[in-house]
Amino acid sequence: MAKLKSVYICQNCAAASPKWSGRCPECGAWNSLIEQPATEPARGGHVLAKSRGRPLTSQPLSSITPAARSRRLPTGFGEIDQLLGGGLVPGSVVLLAGQPGIGKSTLVLQLAAHVAATGQTALYVSGEESVEQIHLRAFRLGLGSSGLQLAASTSADDIAATIAGTENALVVVDSVQTLSLDQLSSAPGTISQITNAANLLIRAAKRAGSCVVMIGHVTKEGGIAGPKILEHAVDVVLQLEGDRYGGLKVVRASKNRYGSTNEAALLEMTDSGLLPADNPSAILLAERLGSDGSIVMATIEGNRPLLVEIQALVTPTHFGYPKRTASGFDLNRLNVLIAVIERRSRLKLSDKDVFVNVVGGLRLQDPAADLAVCMAVASAAAGRKLADATVVFGEVGLSGEIRSVPKPDLRIEEAARLGFKQAVTPPTQTGRPSSGKSGKAKVALQPVRELRQAFNQFLESAGK
Structure with missing residues (x-):
């Protein structure tokens, strides 16, 4: 049998194929097979018989000193x-x-x-x-x-x-x-x-x-x-x-x-x-207008707190299937949050197009953005804006409950540094009920237990 002169390697999963095809048989990627010269496979027994390896010399961990370089x-x-x-x-x-x-x-x-x-x-x-x-x-x-x-x-x-x-x-x-x-x-x-x-x-x-x-x-x-x-x-x-x-x-x-x-x-x-x-927070909030659909969220990038504006736009759909678009936020997560809003409140979004944007080109991976996104969508749908000098953060569960998030103190301190007066937060911080004030930050905490409470308390017309 003649030896293969070339093989086709998938550039996505590195699988080898003897002939070209439009789709990789292993990972299913299209147009990923590229022809490359075939190499002769090594014979395991022959290689082991001629192995010239030597036993390694080990050292105790305690005897190793860091090099100067x-x-x-x-x-x-x-x-x-x-x-x-x-x-x-x-x-x-x-x-x-x-x-x-x-x-x-x-x-x-x-x-x-x-x-x-x-x-x-x-x-x-x-x-x-x-x-x-x-x-x-x-x-x-x-x-x-x-x-x-x-x-x-x-x-x-x-x-x-x-x-x-x-x-x-x-x-x-x-x-x-x-x-x-x-x-x-x-x-x-x-x-x-x-x-x-x-x-x-x-x-x-x-x-x-x-x-x-x-x-x-x-x-x-x-x-x-x-x-x-x-x-x-x-x-x-x-x-x-x-x-x-x-x-x-x-x-x-x-x-x-x-x-x-x-x-x-x-x-x-x-x-x-x-x-x-x-001062990245001030840069991101410099051009904020504070209209309906605009929510300021306290997020964490690494170990650094950051205030970012989340915008939402809700309009009637002109087609049978409503459109959902997200920039800087996971689209699948947005669809889940919209379903929670419809199920746990009186807002109806099945005939509305929903657009969400994170200002500044940032991409949020923080679960604490859930509450801010929900309140931005509700604010845009109801035509009501959140009270001035208010910051929002919290994770939203499928039952509509507001769950605690890591490092709440850093988020609140950053909000206080930029002059925010109150914060809509989860009901517990590190397992304990949140107090009315956050120590030296002087930011009034407004704990909410569920999504509908956040809408009714801070967006009065959202549930009507």
Whole structure:
């Protein structure tokens, strides 16, 4: 039987197929099979017979002392240092992903320029731009005087050799989807190229003790392009989120071997690049009108409280099936909350189009947004607005009950700092009934037990 000269690899699940088909037989993805040269499978018995492995030498945990190079490398952004657990770790590999135009290249260029300005060696390697184009961007950001080293290459072999052969505190690779190995004939961006190129850079970073920051592309669904093993192989996975045309940018860590994944860094895009947002709540509420359908919600980004405006618009539908649209909020969760509103109150939304928007381009993942979204929808449907200087937070159950949320004190303190006078909250805080005042915050707490009570008490015409 003749040997296969090529196989077809799914770019979504890495399944191999001897012939091409429009749909992957394993994961069901369409148009994901790409032809690649076949490799001869290794014979397990033959490999084991010629194995030249040696027994490993183990050490007691108590006898191991941290190396001198394990000191953290500051990035120049206090919030990103806190997000990473104190800074970049030498020998670590960080993957930064985000939508096109969100500011990934700008952020890593600023980080590299800061490291170079401190007297350490930093290298920026781009597979998407020439060194002249990188210089133009650095000059625009006011970073032209730093001692940053620039290079342009798409060869993973050359970049790995550079990392292993030179002493660099930081190496930036923009981006991993543009790299290719000479030994592989497949196109850059395929599963085999991304996997092997990333592994080659990771091994070089561990040997040289250099911190490597790789930029990753995302798919149209929002996931990181390439195999899932890419996220498992690196040490830190960061996601840069927000509105590409302005507003706040949020950096979250979905994986962090050297710190917590509960932190988040809030940045603001300016003419000088990305800068830490000193007062993000005031920025998000600066243009608020306070009309019906507008609710201010106290959320938590990492360990940082943030006030954000949630807007809702309810209009009669002109078709048989009502439309539900959400920007910055999970659409499936919105459908659940609308069903709870209809079942637990007298509001009828089955013949209404419902639109929900989170101002500022943020995407809320906090369960405490449930009550604010429900009250925004009810406010828009009833044509009544919430009382001024009122903030809302709480989780809504399927029975219409209002459940407690984490870190209520931080939320209330942030509301008090911006001049809010009362807060609509769950009836319990950390298992105890909430008091009328929140200590030094001087914000009157208005506990509500169920959704209908919140509507009747604060939106008087909602239940009529």
